[in-house]
Amino acid sequence: MEQLLLRGTLTLFxxxxxxxxxxxxxxxxxxxxxxxxxxxxxxxxxxxxxLVWIVWSLAHWK
Structure with a gap:
């Protein structure tokens, strides 16, 4: 749950x-x-x- 919140916050940022x-x-x-x-x-x-960095970082999020 915390990881999902962190990922959502990072994505919005x-x-x-x-x-x-x-x-x-x-x-x-x-x-x-x-x-x-x-x-x-x-x-x-x-x-x-x-944009490439955003897509790459979201695709490789662990």
Whole structure:
């Protein structure tokens, strides 16, 4: 039961981080007419890396 609660809390925390990254990426494209492409690519790659880490950690949870 404690492990399930910990896993649920961790999942919600990681999901919150992922939503924040998506919001930030959207914010970059919405504010400027000509956004800094390097920042956008960096945020996208970081977000994808975070998503892979979340999926991997949840798949290998013991």
């Amino acid at each position: 990681l999901y919150g981080i992922w939503v924040t990254w998506l919001w930030r990426l959207d914010h970059v494209f919405m504010i400027d007419d000509n956004p800094a492409i390097g920042e956008a690519i960096g945020l996208l790659l970081s977000g994808l890396g975070l």
